[in-house]
Structure formats: structure tokens, C-alpha cells
Amino acid sequence: MSIKCLIVDDEPLAIEILQSYVERVESLELIATCNNAVKAFDVLKKESVDLLLLDIQMPKLTGIEFLKVLNPSPKVIFTTAYREYAVESYELNVVDYLLKPIAFDRFLMAINKVVKNGSSTLEMAQPKIESTQDGDPFLFLKVDRKMVKVYLKDITYIESLKDYVRVKKHDGKEVVSLQKISYLEQKLPSDCFLRVHKSYIISLKKVDAYSNTSIEVGGVEVPIGRSYKSEVVKVLNDQV
Template sequence: MINCLIVEDEPLAAELLKSYIEKVPDLKLAAHCSSAVDAFGALQRQQVDLMFLDIRMPRLTGLELLKTLQHPPPVIMTTAYRDYAVESYDYDVLDYLVKPIQFDRFLKAIGKYYQRQSAQTPVAQPTPDSFEQAYLFFRVDREQQKVWLKDILYIEGLGDYVKIFTATGPIVTYERLSYLEEKLPEEHFLRVHKSYIICMDKVQSFTGSAVKVSGKQIPVGRMYKDRLERFGR
């Protein structure tokens, strides 16, 4: 889970953020602080993966809080004022949300968090002669989980997420199927549908409309049919 800290002195704005966090399965509210001073203490006491930080607060502003933190967590700024947008980006914040915050805009900001985490994910680039030793790391909850490519059966795309089915069970991670299509070695993996990539080594049988992998019938899209036919030659 992604532990979130809300730093917000307006009760209604804080409750709205809490309700949004509850709607996203990967997010968990770690704490709500009504002042930047309280937030400073909370950051010392517990693990925070993402901070929603209001700018204009009494005693200490959100930007002043950031100045005091040597290693702040990823930050999404929240404010009723647009004036601070340029200054806030000097602190490498993920996004700048203007109140009242709409849920779709909130989700877009969360997407930027996932993108940054994905960009920081270590990747072992596979080569054709080292497939048995090749692996990728995927973010699962707060961990980077190693997945051996030889263990992958197939991958299902779920919008901004993918579900990777392996010999030891499935994992779900925030990644797009198109990204994995580029990363996975084409000698072993084939996209057969807009929502599926298969490991060709694990194919049990196939027709023009479906592929059987580990007992699962996976549909073949019309635009991908030629790829599968070339594989079968």
C-alpha cells in the first residue's frame, strides 16, 4: 500500500482528500495533520510514501515545511491559489492541485506518482542468450518485486495496470501493456490482443482466434493474427 499523509488545515478539503484516497485501492491514509508543524513530527515517526500538502497554513506554510525536509517524500501540492504554482515546482513536486479538487484531476496526479516510481524501477535488460537469468522489477505495494521472465505465462492489460500471471501466482502493478511490450524480448513474448501478451514458450496450442497458455484460453485480436501465424511456421 502507498501510505499517504494529508497536511490540510481546512476540514472540508481534508475530508474530500480522505474520500478520494479511500476510492483508490493502492492508497492508504497514514495520517492527517492540520498544520505543517504537526506534519513535520509525523514524517519523523512513520513511513510516508506520498504527501498531499496545502500551501497556505498558519505558523508554517507548506513550502516552508519543504525547505526544512532533507529527504521529503513525493509531494502533491493542494491550494486554493494558483499564485504558488511556479514556486512549488522549484521543489520538484509531482503536481499542483487547485481547490476544489475534482476526482479525475486527483487521479491524474496519482498517475504522476506511479510514473515517477516506474521510472525509478531498476530493470535488468534481457538478451537472447541470457533469458534464463533475465528478470524485471515491478512495484507491488511499497516493494520492488523481482519477476523472472522465464516464469511469466502471460500478461493481461487492465488500463493503467497490468496483471502478470507467473508460475508462482499473479501480481498486479501500475504499468501499461505497451511499455512491457517494448521491454520484453520479442524472441519470447508476443502481443496477441490489445489486452494480452503471451510467453511463446508456454503456448500449449492455438487457433486463429485463441491461444491456450497454462490452461487459459486467451483471445487473439484480428490485427495480431498474422503475428501468431508467423510464430506457428
């Protein structure tokens, strides 16, 4: 079941960015975009909306003023460049408060709060490891509305974004997929990949350096979680 969204923002670039984020998440459905709250009010009278992505500083009516007159209101995520409205917004029981510029992973965290607090569920594809005729193992990860092939040899590290993962590749590109990191930990070969933190899996072949607290992999410093430390250090020492 999809979450029906309405974007309300007076900045065309902000609408464009949020629209691209919504399109990347299969469980979200964009109903409309509006550049002020008055137009949004007209949309809400005609359409069923589950979630408002709502700017605060807008002409005619601010996002906070708009929310106060909605009864009942959809779930709301504020998207704003201003920190000073945070306390007031939470008094209105909004789901989250996103400060511009909004990163995609922060957007996903907010959407996961909507899913957690509502009846909607995110459907996750369960990838399996396959191999080409040449023996190169790979898996398909669901990205937007398509399945993307990722070769295991190209993976530098995997970062958890709660119900999503960010797969960083050696060429600097990344894949963000609706998937649990715990599932990938079970499927990836343990002689090539290692869970080093609740939020990170690394490729052992891509380790550049390490200490008792962190690992450098692909030019990025990844922390070692306390509960993983003894096993991680043992495995890394055995690699030397």
C-alpha cells in the same frame, strides 16, 4: 505495494475530500491527517511516508516553508486554492500542483505521476465479459476495494483517465476503475462499442447524433480523434 500518504491541510472539508479520494484508490494507504505542518513534521519523524498531499496556505508554517526544511522529503502533491505559488512549487520538484476544488479524475492523474516516477506499480484486475442466465452480458470492474457488476447495455461511453477509466452509464451514474481503456477495447464486442478517440469508447446503441468531428452520446459531446476519423465515420454511416 501501497503508497503511504499523509494529508496536511487546515481545512476540515479539504481533508475529508482528499481522504475519500485516497480511500477510493486501492494502491494508496492513508497514514494520518494533520491540520498544520508542525503536526505533520511530528508524524514524519515516527512514520514512513511516501507521499505528502500538502496545502500551502496554513497557520504556523506554509506548505512551501515546510517542504524547504524537509531533507529528504517524500514525494509531494500540492493541494491549494492559490495559483500564484505554482512556479515556486515546481522549483521544489513537486510531483503535481492541484487547484481546489479538486476533481477525482485530476487527483488520479497526479497519483499516476507518483506511480510513474516511483517504484510502485498499480495492479489492474483484468475483467472478462460474462452473461446472466437471460443472456445479458456484463463485466466486473474493480472499484475501491470491491468488484462492481456493470451491464454492457447500461454503458453510454468509457473515458480514459490514463491508468483508470470512467464508465458512464445511461442512468447518469459512473464507475471509476483501475483499468486501461485499450484492454476494454479488446474485450468489448465491436458490434456494440467503438473506439472513437484515444480517450473514448462509445456505445453505438447510445449515439444521438454525430458529425465529422464529434459524437453526441447520452447527452454528452465526445470528440472524434483524427487517427480514428475514417473508421468511425464509416461505422456510423453503416449504422444509419
